[in-house]
Each structure stands twice: as structure tokens, then as C-alpha cells.
Amino acid sequence: MGVIKKQILFIINGSIVIVFLSVITIFATGQMKYDNPGQIIPVFYTQNDYVAWKAIVKGRIVSIGEREDTAKQELTRTVQPKTKISVRLYNTDGIHKGTTLYVINTNNLIVSRFTVENIFRSQSFGDMLVGYGYFRLSTIGDRVVQRFEGAYPEFAKIHKARGDYYKNMGEFGNAIKEYNQAIILDANYPEAHIELGKIYFHNNVLQFAFNEFEQAYKNKDRIVDKQDAFELLYYMAKTRYIEAYETNIPATLKEKYIKEGLIYTKEALAIMPDSVEVLYMRGIMCYKNHDPDDVAARKTFEQIIELDPTHTGAYIALSELYLKHKNKNKANYYSKKALEVDPANERARFIYRMTKEK
DSSP states (O other): OHHHHHHHHHHOGGGHHHHHHHHHHHHHHHHHTTOOTTOEEEEBSSTTOOOOEEEEEEEEEEEEEOOTTGGGOSSOOSOOSSOEEEEEESOOTTOOTTOEEEEEOTTSBEEEEEEEEEEEEETTTEEEEEEEEOOTTOOTTOEEEEEOOSBOHHHHHHHHHHHHHHHHTTOHHHHHHHHHHHHHHBTTOHHHHHHHHHHHHHTTOHHHHHHHHHHHHHTGGGOOOHHHHHHHHHHHHHHHHHHHHHSOOOHHHHHHHHHHHHHHHHHHHHHOTTOHHHHHHHHHHHHSSSSOOHHHHHHHHHHHHHHOTTOHHHHHHHHHHHHHTTOHHHHHHHHHHHHHHOTTOHHHHHHHHHHHOO
């Protein structure tokens, strides 16, 4: 590349910029393909530093020159080379005029610091910026980084999308890794917490699952898609439902989980009022608790039957409720309806026999 530049400089002075930039661009583009835009990297001020600070690669230098207004500066009237750079960016998120960025070498040492002067989009190279500083130790192809302050949603979304891909492919280990990386980049990213929680849930790691759902719930106002909001509340209710009724836990903890489950089912139904599964969980939690609300439970199960006349569980629950209140006729009717849908259901057969006895 140096030989070509020298020959063109000697032969065609007017074409120097075009040819020079072409050569530089090939070099920088080849380097950029090895970068991971979402990766947090440690950077140092000197080789003797033991403590690094975190940064994210934003792009690479494609040209180094001099400021157009150098001769106008008050402090000097001489032209100073290496005071201006052009950078090819991965994206412009978090960057604006006046932003401070850093140039690092291959050892992740900071060799320059500069201020963004202009951001523009090139038809050939995409997002670009021009920055002013002193680049005596910088070279073409050096990485430009931005200090990591703890939340980079644009990069978190990249890892979330990768996690979705791996999850759909059944590669759950890689999916967990990507979702965790998204959370590192944006700790309050609700959708990443939801998807990570769902993986734990389906692997029956309920406490881990609920921890993730709870983190998402704290930031539910950031959820744009109603389906995502519903799924979060559904899984929170489902986790508490399973913990309350299908695990061996102390009575006080069971009642706590039921109360929480009732809250989550109510919020879920506000989004999707015809969800039969959420209605069923809510109905069970209404009457199978320390302070039951049988009226609310009955209305809920009747609503389920209207939506799904083949719902065996709702028929059995109604038969149990009426049997509890000594209404054998109603209990018999609903247990019989349950058997019409599922003739082998043991619970329905038991209630039906009890209500037939005189």
C-alpha cells in the first residue's frame, strides 16, 4: 500500500486523495469484519496499568489528515499533521457532535483521544464521523472505542436476537450465553430477562426463572409488544401456581405465592381477557387458598366453559365448589359434563359417584 501511494503522489497529484482513500478503505474494511460490535473490551492508558476500564468498539480509522481550520487557530499558525481522522462506524448510537471517543492499538492501549466534529452517512461506506484531536501515535485501521457506562441497548438487542436464534435452534446453552450478554450490556432489558426466564422455567429451575421474570417486571414499562407483556405476566403467574400447588413448601410461603399469582393473573387478563389458561389458574387460586373466594372462582370457571365447552378442569372445579356447598345436584351435573369430555377422568368419576349416593 505504501508503494502505490508513493507512485501516485509522484505521478498524479490531483488523484492522490481518491486513490489513497481506496487503499485505506480496503485495509479498514478487512479489519472491521473481525470486530464484534457488541463486545465489551478492557482498555488501558499505559502498559503498566493493572486496572482497565470497559469500552465498546465503535469503528475503525480510515484516514488521518489535518484540520481544515488549523491555520485559523490562535495558538499556532503552522500546519500540524495528524489532527483529523475519519472513522467508519458500525452505527451512530450514542454518538453525537462533541462526544469524546478514544483510539486504541492492538494491545488495547489508548493512543489518542478526540472529539466528534461531524457525523454523516456515505453511500459507499455507511456511517462515518470526522473527529479532531492529536493522532501522532494512531495509524490507519486502529479501533475507535467509546467508554462503556453500563447500558448500551443497541448492542443488547443484537445479543438478544442471537439468543432468540439459538433458542429456536434448540441450542439453549448458547442462547443463555447470548441473553446474559444482552443483560450485561443493558441490565434493565426486559425482553432478554423474559426469554432467559422461559428457558429456566421449561427446565424446571423455577427460582431462577422467577428471578428473571421479576427483573423484567420491574421494567415492564419498557415493553412495547403487548404479547411480550402478557407472556411475562403469564409466566410469573404460572411459576407461582406451580410452586404453590405442585411443590412442597411451607403454608405461609404457599399463601404468599398465591396472593402474588392472583395479582399477576389479574394484570395478564387486563391484556388478554379471554386467556383460558390464565383464567383457570386464577379460578383455582381463588378457592384453593387460606381465605377462599368461592363466588369469584365460580364466575371464573363459568367464563372458561363459555370460552371452551370442553375444558374438563373447569367442570371438575365447579363440581367441587358445589359439593363443598352441599349442592349435590349441581355437583352431579358438572361432574357428568366432565365425564362426557373425559370419560376416564378419575376425579370426575369420584365426584359423580358421591353425588349419586343417597
